[in-house]
Amino acid sequence: MSKITFPNRAIFMCNGSKCGKHKEVKKYIKQINKENDTTEKIEIFKMECSDRCKSAPIVYYQPENVWLEKADVEMCKKLIEK
Structure with a gap:
C-alpha cells in the first residue's frame, strides 16, 4: 500500500463561474512557489x-x-507571511 503525503500548507480556490475568473491569486501563489524553493x-x-x-x-x-472572501493578492500575501 502506498503512503499518501499531504502538503504542509494548501490553498483551496473556488473554481465556480465567478471565482474562476480571478486568476491573479493563483498566479501569485505559483510565483511564491517558484521563488521559495523549499519544502514549504x-x-x-x-x-x-x-x-x-x-x-x-x-x-x-x-x-x-x-x-477569505473577495480575496486578492494582498490578502493572501498577509496570510501566507504570518
Missing part, C-alpha cells in the same frame, strides 16, 4: 463552486483554517 511549497487545489458568488473570489487556507 503551497499546494493549490481547485474546489467546486462554494455557492458564495457575491463574495468572489473565495479562498480557503490550510492549516490555519481561514476563509
